[in-house]
Amino acid sequence: xxxxxxxxxxxxxxxxxxxRITHWINFFCxxxxxxxxxxxxxxxxxxxxxxxxxxMGTIRYVHYLTGIVFAMSLIIRFFWLFVGNYxxxxxxxxxxxxxxxxxxxxxxxxxxxxxxRKVPHTLGHNPLALLAYIALFTLFILxxxxxxxxxxxxxxxxxxxxxxxxxxxLISNQWIRFFHxxxxxxxxxxxxxxxxxxxxxxxKTQSGxxxxxxxxxxxxxxx
Amino acid sequence: xxxxxxxxxxxxxxRDFLKYCTAVSGTLAxxxxxxxxxxxxxxxxxxxxxxxxxxxxxAGDTESLLRASAPTAxxxxxxxxxxxxxxxxxxxxxxxxxSAKENTFEKYKGKYxxxxxxxxxxxxxxxxxxxxxxxAEDILKEVGGNAAFIIAVGTCATYGGLPAAYPNPxxxxxxxxxxxxxxxxxxxxxxxxxxxxxxTIVHYLLFGAPPAMDKFLRxxxxxxKRIHDNCERRAHFDAGQYVEAWGDYGHKQGWCLYKxxxxxxxxxxxxxxxxxxxxxxxxxxxxxxxAGCSExxxxxxxxxxYKRLPNVPGFGVEATATKIGAAVVGISAVVFGAHGIxxxxxxxxxxxKVESSEFEDDDK
Numbered sequence: 182x183x184x185x186x187x188x189x190x191x192x193x194x195x196x197x198x199x200x201r202i203t204h205w206i207n208f209f210c211x212x213x214x215x216x217x218x219x220x221x222x223x224x225x226x227x228x229x230x231x232x233x234x235x236x237m238g239t240i241r242y243v244h245y246l247t248g249i250v251f252a253m254s255l256i257i258r259f260f261w262l263f264v265g266n267y268x269x270x271x272x273x274x275x276x277x278x279x280x281x282x283x284x285x286x287x288x289x290x291x292x293x294x295x296x297x298r299k300v301p302h303t304l305g306h307n308p309l310a311l312l313a314y315i316a317l318f319t320l321f322i323l324x325x326x327x328x329x330x331x332x333x334x335x336x337x338x339x340x341x342x343x344x345x346x347x348x349x350x351l352i353s354n355q356w357i358r359f360f361h362x363x364x365x366x367x368x369x370x371x372x373x374x375x376x377x378x379x380x381x382x383x384x385k386t387q388s389g390x391x392x393x394x395x396x397x398x399x400x401x402x403x404x
Numbered sequence: 405x406x407x408x409x410x411x412x413x414x415x416x417x418x419r420d421f422l423k424y425c426t427a428v429s430g431t432l433a434x435x436x437x438x439x440x441x442x443x444x445x446x447x448x449x450x451x452x453x454x455x456x457x458x459x460x461x462x463a464g465d466t467e468s469l470l471r472a473s474a475p476t477a478x479x480x481x482x483x484x485x486x487x488x489x490x491x492x493x494x495x496x497x498x499x500x501x502x503s504a505k506e507n508t509f510e511k512y513k514g515k516y517x518x519x520x521x522x523x524x525x526x527x528x529x530x531x532x533x534x535x536x537x538x539x540a541e542d543i544l545k546e547v548g549g550n551a552a553f554i555i556a557v558g559t560c561a562t563y564g565g566l567p568a569a570y571p572n573p574x575x576x577x578x579x580x581x582x583x584x585x586x587x588x589x590x591x592x593x594x595x596x597x598x599x600x601x602x603x604t605i606v607h608y609l610l611f612g613a614p615p616a617m618d619k620f621l622r623x624x625x626x627x628x629k630r631i632h633d634n635c636e637r638r639a640h641f642d643a644g645q646y647v648e649a650w651g652d653y654g655h656k657q658g659w660c661l662y663k664x665x666x667x668x669x670x671x672x673x674x675x676x677x678x679x680x681x682x683x684x685x686x687x688x689x690x691x692x693x694x695a696g697c698s699e700x701x702x703x704x705x706x707x708x709x710y711k712r713l714p715n716v717p718g719f720g721v722e723a724t725a726t727k728i729g730a731a732v733v734g735i736s737a738v739v740f741g742a743h744g745i746x747x748x749x750x751x752x753x754x755x756x757k758v759e760s761s762e763f764e765d766d767d768k
Contacts, residue, residue: 236644366729370736
């Protein structure tokens with residue numbers, strides 16, 4: 182006699198502390214950076230009549246400070262790529278030479294494009310999601326780099342400019358600014374994909390996809 | 405005639421001259437104590453001859469040089485440098501003019517200063533710009549190549565400027581692109597600010613070397629700070645007070661021109677401190693945003709002049725970053741929304757299926 186139970190059986194500690202903490206730091210940073218960044222592009226608040234305010238100044242300060250926190254969070258996450266458990270490390274990247282990895286990849290590609298129904302259960306990132314995260318973190322790095330480069334223009338004799346200013350002879354500061362602004366929307370498009378896919382797999386796998394980013398635990402399917 | 409007599413003739417007093425020397429020391433970010441030394445350097449007889457070459461240009465930099473209504477100390481100094489060849493202002497013409505250039509070129513080989521105004525077209529074997537039957541590129545390589553150093557004035561000579569803007573029909577190039585191994589001092593701007601030109605020359609007279617330059621070969625004394633960071637309207641920027649339309653309340657109050665597409669945050673130049681027309685005014689003070697004329701890639705990267713960011717080329721209609729970005733977000737929302745609806749239909753009865761399969765498993 183059995184009671185009603187979900188398909189999941191054993192719970193496994195998948196997302197370690199630093200992975201979850203940096204995820205949520207990134208979450209808050211992206212929200213703050215997007216809103217403050219959009220204001221810096223287009224100061225939509227109506228102009229105060231009094232000069233006894235510091236609206237743009239404060240918003241730029243918040244943007245820069247959050248940018249520093251975001252950069253730190255990325256550094257920690259990259260560190261964890263090398264010292265963390267299997268699910269958070271670069272070991273979980275799919276190997277295109279491995280037959281099993283390839284078939285998992287195709288299964289997921291078919292599933293996402295509505296051509297197939299069955300996918301092997303993956304505890305960590307599925308191979309397609311992993312590709313998306315690699316692309317996303319590349320955007321993050323470019324975003325942090327271009328952000329600091331644009332900021333450093335306030336002092337072309339400073340350390341920050343000597344680290345990042347080499348980009349300007351290659352790409353003019355107007356196109357860097359354009360890119361820095363456009364990437365905000367690309368990240369916005371990703372967020373839609375990310376939340377949707379997490380909800381989709383939460384339904385499909387009944388393994389606690391959504392709750393795992395709070396608790397770290399994820400259910401392994403019974404074999 | 406020495407410069408002292410010249411000044412006397414034209415009614416420029418000794419006091420004006422020394423005041424000017426002090427101002428130059430300020431422009432060059434030197435101590436005011438340098439003023440007497442600057443006066444001495446200007447008055448010495450070891451002044452180098454100057455050959456001023458004009459290529460694909462509008463003579464705007466020459467205009468900038470000559471703009472004063474009354475003779476000023478600055479103008480006298482440029483007069484005093486023996487400008488042996490300058491197509492626009494020299495009285496000689498034709499072969500006489502060319503021979504004046506030849507004389508200087510032969511006599512002072514390796515010692516004269518070459519000032520270049522305008523970009524150099526390299527398309528159609530240089531046929532787009534010829535002087536005395538020779539292509540601009542030929543002249544530049546001969547006269548520029550044998551100068552002590554070259555000062556490229558104006559954005560055309562420094563980065564190609566307007567002639568090199570898309571689609572660059574004449575294949576216009578900058579001085580540095582054609583003479584990569586030569587010492588070139590870039591003084592961009594549309595036009596060049598004459599204070600920066602005299603400053604650069606005085607620096608050479610004083611120290612015998614070009615001033616410290618940034619990675620775009622611009623003297624740091626003139627292009628070391630962004631317009632935005634020295635702007636008199638900066639407080640309005642920080643406060644969040646912006647001009648929203650020409651002639652509105654904010655515009656009358658002198659608020660920040662950021663939303664009107666001012667390129668001050670992208671442009672390195674000393675306009676806010678040196679200003680134009682003997683310190684009278686400059687674009688932002690006059691109520692119009694900076695056009696970003698002294699940056700590499702002006703015109704292509706700084707237009708539209710009244711928008712913050714450039715348009716994306718190749719879309720025909722105005723394709724702004726915001727439109728493209730909103731399209732990206734909109735398309736992902738539609739795609740994933742549709743995917744969600746299809747998935748919901750495909751997974752009808754999922755709960756029952758899962759439960760029954762669980763019971764089957766247990767029954768086995």
